[in-house]
Amino acid sequence: MRAIALLLLLSLAACATPRQSCERAALYDLRVLDKLIRQSEQTIARGFAYRREPYERSRLDFCYGSWLGRNPAAGFTFCDWPEIRVREVPVAVDLAAERRNLAELKAKRAETERRAARTLADCAARYPAQAEAPAGAKK
Template sequence: MTFKSRASVLAGLALLLGLSACATPQQQCIAGATADLRTLQAQIKETEATIARGYALHRQSIPVPSTRVCYDSKRRPYTCHRTAFRQIETPVTVDISNEKVKLASLKSKLAQAQRKAAPAIKACRQTYRE
């Protein structure tokens, strides 16, 4: 999964969590019932991207310390230190044939997860009618 697609997935999950407070009980139930499904979809997307690129991306956070001027409650300046984190991606060699086997396995699991989620979604809709 590329940084952009991972960021999109994370942003989507954050949005989902933020909206879950506003979501109806039915929507919350369906979101819970399809969590594994969404995880598999994200893994498939990441594996497809790896195959298309020909290499994987290793992601890590690098601390970036900085010093700046802060002010206390009486507006007196003092030096304060902050550490921000920056994501870096490093290309990693992978065996494309293994990635293709992994992709086939994930797609098989996705089909199983879809079959498993369907009755759960139906149950959510029957339990929490809108």
Template sequence: MRRAALALLLLVAACATPQERCIQTATRELRTVNELIAEIEGNLARGYAYQTYEITRPVWAICDWLPPAKEGGRPRPHYCLEDETETIRRRVAIVPDLERRKLVALREKQAELTRIAAAEIAACKAKYPE
């Protein structure tokens, strides 16, 4: 899933104009802060947060096909253990007061980054007019 998302992102980035790439770079931190704000607001609304982690476990898989045991028989599967990774999401407790303080700090950072990004976007549009 992650590989597909990364491939799609690279494909979209390759199609972007120089101005769009410049604007994407200029607003990267702002987008990250916006995502964090949305996550904290969701945590506060739910009363808990989600934590994700990955576990890896061996699973039996067909690795190869062996020749038939008898003439005219069917090929036989050869099994081996392969690692399978699964992403687990679980609920974790939050400290609401701490989350609210984080939210206040992030909103201040968001305001600062919005001003900076506006200037950088204007510079991108001046440097790469469409």
């Protein structure tokens, strides 16, 4: 199942033009910084943060037969599968440190934005858009 999903994702990635791929790569760091800034602002507004904590629970399911032991059972049986889930747990945070972190992220974003603008200009120069219309197109 994972192989099919991977093939589908690769086929979708192949649909992007080289210029779109170049622009997406140029803006990746900027998108990550924007997400971190948004999370930091939300933490400051809330007054606490969330920590993701994995936990295990069991899931009861129907199984066909039991292949354990010498005499495998035929028919449907119940199976108990472990399942890992994630929950968000509120945690205390130093708001002064979080504000300093937010200021550093915003400064880093400004620097990254300038670098992304240069890279986008380079992408436009390397992969120019088609200026003329196709032969059969009406004006």
